Amino acid sequence: EVQLLESGGGLVQPGGSLRLSCAASGFTFSNYAMTWVRQAPGKGLEWVSAISGTGGSTYYADSVKGRFTMSRDNSKNTVYLQMSSLRGEDTAVYYCAKVLVLAVDGDLDYWGQGTLVTVSS
């Protein structure tokens, strides 16, 4: 059974940093790209970033480019989202999602339950 478990969310001050983790199980992790999607309170889903199965390619939404870095450790079956220079508009539930294929693609077949990030002073 595929499982994705996000962690690392919490309360952080504007301008601060936070690292989210997503531990995966139930599939051959290195064979699949991974994605982060977020949902701000009362808003819809926003695609944030993605990384290929090898980790060699990463992509970001313009809203987070230069502030967020996505990475993965295939030996630990874990992806990360390092978030810095955080703003109020980054407040959201962050979901980790598995891509259907090795390369970065939009087809997200499994999702975690999400972790809440609150940016506030």
Added chain:
Amino acid sequence: DIQMTQSPSSLSASVGDRVTITCRASQTINKYLNWYQHKSGKAPKLLIQTTSRLQSGVPSRFSGSGSGTDFTLTVSSLQPEDVATYYCQHSYSDPPYTFGQGTKVEIK
């Protein structure tokens, strides 16, 4: 970036009704359009991939159609367990793979 526009933003229908949600892309995306179901407090779920490919375990009352820029999600007979917000998302070419703003479906 490709923009995705859904309509309506919300709807209320009776059990057994046929429900249709539309999604329009700002440029052609061929058939690279997915639909997700998001129930409150749960993880989003991929319902339909590439316009019309129903995911395993998804009831056959759900169907998708369209191509180019205009797409449709249809629920042939609305059930109480279908209460959720539905999102379209393109998976055409390069990221970002943007989502529509969502359609909230309720039971009348």
